[in-house]
Amino acid sequence: MFDRVRARLAQSGDPQHDAEPAVGLFVDGPNVFRDEFNVDLDDLRDAARELGRVGVIRVYLDEHATPGLIQAAEARGFEVIVTSGDVDVKLAVDATALAGDGTVDRLAIASRDTDFKPVLEYAGTVGVETIAIAPGSHGRSDALQNAADDAITLEP
Secondary structure: OHHHHHHHHHOOOOHHHOOOOEEEEEEEHHHHOOOOOOOOHHHHHHHHHHHOEEEEEEEEEEOOOOHHHHHHHHHOOOEEEEEOOOHHHHHHHHHHHHHHOOOOOEEEEEOOOHHHHHHHHHHHHOOOEEEEEEOOHHHOOHHHHHHOOEEEEOOO
């Protein structure tokens, strides 16, 4: 699965991407870490690594996140952002800012929430390649997949 995505993205022919591109992975924790999806943090990290050199890897959680999830994410190299407000807004603002300032060459958003469609669209307009990561086949968002350059579906 990841080889197909990497091969497709490598076909861009952009000399900037001949070197390993900087990847930003933004994980919508409340929408991804649900029992019905059984998403593994290692699978998310591996997905980001398959896309290039991981520059930013963040999981966004709300104030109800368990200490075990926070510790597990940190132990696997994720920067954990906990917010008492809307996780979607914080993630969207941060991802848009990094896409706009050139910090990342590829932006991957792991979510099933169509709220992130404008983030992917904006990133595309500034030349950042985009990847929508779904937490499972029944957690896919057609809107996110269609807005992204490519899509990955994590399966347990």
